[in-house]
Amino acid sequence: MDLRLPSKVLEHIFSFVDSNEDRNSVSLVCKSWFETERLTRKRVFVRNCYAVTPAAVARRFPGMRSLTLKGKPHFADYNLVPDGWGGYAWPWIEAMAEKSPSLEELRLKRMVVTDECLEKIAASFKDFKVLVLTSCEGFSTDGLAAIAVACRNLTELELRECIVEDLGGDWLSYFPETLTSLVSLDFSCLDSEVKLSDLERLVSRSPNLKSLKLNRAVSLDALGSLLRLAPQLVELGTGSFSDKLDQEAVSKLAQVFTELKELKSLSGLWDVLPEYIPLLYSVCPGLTSLNLSYATVQMPDLVELLSRCSNLQKLWVMDLIEDKGLEAVASSCKELRELRVFPSGADVDETNVAMTEQGLVSVSEACPNLESVLYFCAQFTNAALATIAKTRPNLKCFRLCVIEPFAPDHKTHQPLDEGFKAIVESCKDLQRLSVSGLLTDKAFEYIGTHGKKLRMLSIAFAGDSDLMLHHLLSGCESLNKLEIRDCPFGDTALLENAAKLETMRSLWMSSCGVSFGACKLMSEKMPKLNVEVIDEHTPETRPDSSAVEKIYIYRTLAGPRLDMPEFVWTIHKNPEIGVSHLAIE
């Protein structure tokens, strides 16, 4: 009895399988399922661009239409990865241009993208539709012009917090009059002013435009005329909200806002003057997402605004909101799922002291759907953590940054071990955790014991010894990404748990006590890991026992990479070759 389904039937069934996690499982069943799955996969995610070669990806998924790539490790966001480390998009774009010319969508995060890359995309992919660059760098507005002029069916162009060499606002003028397919445009991270008339014409001829995020240079007045042309917007990022407008202009603007019946997401609001905040009241009830993290709105105005946002699910705000403001959120925003509170002070010494642990406690107690938290705060207590844990066992992501390193519970002066214990014990589905404050090895024992679903863990200035690392690597079964800085462990735990690293995507350790000798040993024993040492000085000039500055270990099928700069060393699998850069000119 032949139990095999014909591939046409399999194809049809697999077309309903969306999630790549499921598709990965499907591919493991048997050879014919693997074959059918790979031929039908349209969206490919490569979460570490060095884990696999572009050629291998193109070969396996000939039907690929959408590619998502991530490059640098997460700590690159905080300047811990030196410039020139890597994460180049070019090899991928070059390979796909040749082997997957039907590619329509490219989403890159933390990668180096040059103008050459953008020009190549424009020239190679005839039906290119979506370009989303998050935290990328290396390109200029000239590259954007190349995309604008050539991609006839472009639907999305989003630049999220990229570092762009801004040569002026002309790039926007390169969108041809024939381009009418735009759905999403985000140029909020650019500096230069774009020509308003070009922007207005672009918006007018884009009936499908749902998301528009302007840069700071777009004035309030200009915003008014743009919104009149696009009342169907679902997501809006305003420009600067601070021109002095006369009374008539203000009431016209207020009217325009009332026309935005579909608006769900609001951001931007740079330099917003308090007297203009009421302009937003009409859209508040419909908002599910509000990003005020660049807006210096003070607490009383925030309360007025947020008390009208009864459907809000996502709120990003600065600590200017203070405990009082968060209490208002607690009473008004019952649908809240995600809260991020960023520091408004430019440095550690300027933290807003009117925002304490109490703010987060209020929200945790009152918002039943709260599952994702990022909270910067001057101080915290074990009691607060325990309350948060008790009231919000449904937390999936909990990132607490107590700004002062080694800060203990400010009431009891104890480490925050017990507080984080409560969190990991209670929040059984916790997938992402960032810890801070004074923590001993005990905290990590608790995390290792209870954090069974934890996938990503970020640690800084914590722990006492190798035990901390041992607890994590031996206890956290689902651990996928671990990033640690400035913690006092050495080689022991790392070497003892070396096998664990092949089950993880990556491990970052900087300013810890891991020696070069240990790195060499890891590299020799674990063939499927790249052990990269980032160090100013050639490791070979120092004794094997000396600690290296930074280590990035990741599993890979591609072997040591060939594009490393001078200061990154990978240890050859063949110990005779020793240490090298394997750099290619």
Added chain:
Amino acid sequence: MAYEKVNELNLKDTELRLGLPGTEQVKEEQDVSCVRSNKRQLQSDNEEESTTPPTKTQIVGWPPVRSYRKNNNNNNNNNNNNNNNNSVSYVKVSMDGAPYLRKIDLKTYKNYPELLKALENMFKFTIGEYCEREGYKGSEVVPTYEDKDGDWMLVGDVPWDMFSSSCKRLRIMKGSDALALDSAL
């Protein structure tokens, strides 16, 4: 030495005791300079022994906020509302003899002393006093920059704002190059 054990990979049970942290056994194996809770020696070299802990503002990448956002805070706090851009202004910094370049965001500094302090920390040198007539006389390093016209200038000659908007890259000159520049002044 603990590191001689590494070739065995298998460490005896007694090596990793699940007792209280900070026991003698564990401390022996940490023969490196690293962070402990009673010493704020962050970013310290093995050779260097700084007696004064670095101030909080000097910790690289802390608090963990993206430059993009930090810069925005700087702009807000300076109440600079004219044509404000929240871009970053990264310039490459090279130091003679150092194997790799660094990049700094000029917008995170408000004046020369802040910039020089940051450079001193980054490259671990000390610089003398700047004076208009003699530059950085007596210092073993001299900070220079390339301006918009492509000329190499001495850091400190022009007002900060003019400098930060015209500086394209920085170079810390050392040794004989520095002396040559000095004697030319």
